[in-house]
Amino acid sequence: MRYVFLFLIVSNLNLFAFENFFYDFTVRSTYSQYFDSSNTVERVKPQKYYISDDYYVEVSSLIARDYVYYSFFNRKDDISYIFPGSYVIKVGKNGIEQIKIFFINRADTFIRIKPGDMHSSADFYLINTLVHKDVKLPFKIRDIATGSFLDIAKCVGNFIDLKFFIPKYFEVYDNVASIVDEFRAFFKSSYSIPEVYDGAMNEVGEMVYIETGMPQRKPEGFNCSGFGKWVADSIYQTITGRLLKIEDLKIKHIGIRGNSFTKHYEFSKDPFFGLDWTRNIAYKLKNINTKLDLSRVRETDVNSVRFLEYVDNRGYEIDNLEFVLYYLALNEPGYMYFASINTTMNGFPGKVFHSHVVVLFPFIDREAIFRISVMEVNNETSIKSLKDRYPNAYVHLVRVKVPKSISIVPIPKEMNN
Structure with a gap:
């Protein structure tokens, strides 16, 4: 049995944002x-x-x-x-x-x-x-x-x-979908990138330790922060032809976050490393060829998602991460996010430790379906995986505009052997 429907176009409500929305x-x-x-x-x-x-x-x-x-x-x-x-x-x-x-x-x-x-x-x-x-x-x-x-x-x-409730596809979402496809294809075509404690790539493409800058022993690889830098490098190199400097990303934001208690642990425990690192990445990608200005490092923070409470320097509860990313995908299409997952420190009740960095890609696809890609060290995981591994955590996000195309930074041949 077939029914003929009268479709009423009401532009201010944007009710027919995609062809498969119909009334029964x-x-x-x-x-x-x-x-x-x-x-x-x-x-x-x-x-x-x-x-x-x-x-x-x-x-x-x-x-x-x-x-x-x-x-x-x-x-x-x-x-x-x-x-x-x-x-x-x-x-x-x-x-x-x-x-x-x-x-x-x-x-x-x-x-x-x-x-x-x-x-x-x-x-x-x-x-x-x-x-x-x-x-x-x-x-x-x-x-x-x-x-x-x-x-x-x-x-x-x-x-x-x-x-x-009725999301609409825009072409700018293709930029996010494309960068996700680029990294997925890279992971499939490459051997597994080892996860190495404190590992990252420096500005000349060498695999080094973040803390010392010394060359890595075999096997070479990334930790979560180094992986985030490598993703950022693929954008930065596309724009500038260069890689980011590790020393620029290690700059601490003392006085911008933390308190008198955390000052005693800045160097022994480095509780805000992930927060500072991701903020520095977002700053460098937004302000090409500009020295870090500590008064502006918060400019890329995600801190105004309606219906949810933002906690300064902590972000949003991890249980709300999918909602946050959906809200952002619709409110600011065409962005990706560097995230610092933070928990309370063992032995220090109420004190925060930014312990893990991930990269998040939310977008609406051509069928008007919401998609999220969660990328960690040589791996695409999921929101559920993050929630299972980091219960009761918070996630601090910084935004980065996704370019139309990127060139993924090659990894040393030794890492593929």
Whole structure:
């Protein structure tokens, strides 16, 4: 059975940011008799309603105790995930008890709508984070179940930024996707780069120890900070033809961060090494051929993500990292981030140690799907991996604009043997 849909273009709401976002209210309205009560429950036979040659609405039901869940999933042939604007309507003995409308192809991003006497209320969840609570909607919940999402969008569009629920692809995201592809291809074509304590590449391409500058013993390789520098070098060399100097990145920001307690451990424990290192990288990539100005090292900090609390010189809780990166991908497309993961120091309650550096690449792909690449020493990992290894940690981010193309810095042949 085919349905013809009238697509209403409302430019200020940007509701049709990509071709596969469509509305299934006509299909939902034909099932309205099932929304009165779960007492008259009748299992709905799974059905596909094609609205074009390859897009369709998949209707199904699930009975769980006293409730029936009616699903209206927007799908496309040969694609496993559901598309934005998919509905799940929960029906109890007295009618509709809840509606969920899903977005950005994820189960953790949705609007949850609850009934009221004369109106409904909605909670907005973005990447498993409650961002708006009890937003009043001037519609009865049954009208929402059988109507167009466009009505909700018109109602909330002036005070809720719907771009976060309906992301749009821009060409600048290709810069980020391309640099990710470059490093992935490099890792596949090269042998494993050893992880070496305190290892990095200096400004003439030699593998040395960060602390002393002395040549590495075999095997040669990177530590996490050296790997971050090598990624930054691939951008810096593309622009300048040179590599970054280790000594420039080791400059400590005493007085910019820390306190009287940490001053005693600046050289014995170096608690802010990762923070200073990543800030220096971002500064040098933004200010080519400019000496470090300590009064400006915070300029590239990520410190103003809505809905979350930023802790000075620590960043954001690692549990919120995926949300932070999604927010940044939409608010400032075309950037990558050098991250310093920090935890409290063993034996020093409440004191912070920046212990690990990673490189993060968030972007929206051409199918309007959010992607993140997490890169560490010769490895692409994941947000989950970071959270598992660093529970209760914080992540401090600095931003770097991604160029259209880069030339990856070659590694010494000895590292490939």
